[in-house]
Amino acid sequence: MVEIKKHDFDKLYWVTLRDGNVRLATKNADPGRKIYTERLVNEGGVEYRTFDPFKSKLGAAIFNKMQNFPFKENSKILYLGAASGTTVSHVSDMVGDKGAIYSVEFSARSLRDLVTVSERRKNILPIHADARFPEEYSMIVPQVDIVYEDVAQPSQAEILDTNVKTFLKDGGYFFLAVKSRSIDVTKEPEVIYKEVIAKLESYGLTVLETVDLEPYEKDHIMIVGKK
Ligand SMILES: C[S@@+](CC[C@H](N)C(=O)[O-])C[C@H]1O[C@@H](n2cnc3c(N)ncnc32)[C@H](O)[C@@H]1O
Known part of the structure; x- marks a missing residue:
């Protein structure tokens, strides 16, 4: 018997599998289909997709007790660095048919996979562009x-x-996954995190929390804030 429990956050569930293992999950908006290596679990006529924190930084931040979670039915999201849609697909499960995920990706290879996913999930809008240039x-x-x-x-x-200034509503939330090694491999991650937070504050943004993503991602944090 599989057991389903609602997570404290909207649109998220805890699934206890037959072997006793507990997984985070979203309701599958495209039943019968997987996007990556997640498991599909059916219970009570509903299909759930397990949300793997080793494959998604949003999943990792949820496991590590992130406090702010504004993703809801109908939310409109600008997603920068969509890749082939692992995390985007879970956000697609959460926001429903009237939500939208404007998914920017500059790798043509990743975008091809994302386009395939978007053919069955109409709330994903793939955009082939460079996130450094929002005017694109x-x-x-x-x-x-x-x-x-x-x-x-x-x-x-x-x-x-630049993207927050161009597209985020006043009072809207931002999420920034910081990979310290992409910024400077010679500096301690903690030093880099402080520098990034100081930069965001100097832009007039409010940082609400930071969540370390260990053990799912090494030397990464998620910064959550508001405009
Ligand atoms: C770590 S991966 C993203 C993984 C994805 N967010 C997920 O959780 O499923 C980073 C992605 O950002 C893309 N990327 C890097 N710089 C970019 C830019 N300036 N504009 C758009 N995409 C970019 C890369 O091609 C890569 O697919």
């Missing part, structure tokens, strides 16, 4: 509730700032 997609992307960035680039903070 400002014709397509409206004002959004959340800006989520996971680009693993030295200019992560600057990219967040």
Whole structure:
């Protein structure tokens, strides 16, 4: 018997598998189909997809007790660094048919996979563009509730700032996955995290919390904040 319990956050579930293992999950918006190596679990006529914290930094931040979780039915999200859609697909499960995930990715290879995913999930809008240049997609992307960035680039903070200024509603949330090694391999991660937070604050953004992503991702944190 599989057991399903609602997570404290909207649209998330704890699934206890037959072997007793507990997994985080979202309700599958495209039943019968997987996007990566997640498991599909059926219970009570509903299909759930396990949300792997080793494959998604958002999943890792949830496991590590992130406090702020604004993802809801109908949310509009600008997602920078969508890759082939692992995390995007879980966000797609959460925001429903009237939500939208404007998913920016500059690798043509990853974008091809994302386009395939978006053919069955209409709330994913793949955009082939460079997140450093929001003017490339400002014709397509409206004002959004959340800006989520996971680009693993030295200019992560600057990219967040230009996109937040262009697209995030006042009072909207941002999520920035910081990979310290992408910024400077010679510095201690803690020093880099402080520098990124100071930069965001100098842009006038409010940092609400930081979540270390160990043991799922080494030398990464998730910064959550508000405009
Ligand atoms: C760590 S991966 C993202 C993983 C994804 N967020 C997930 O959880 O499923 C980083 C992605 O950012 C993309 N990227 C890096 N710099 C970018 C930029 N300037 N504009 C758009 N995409 C970028 C890379 O091609 C790569 O696919």
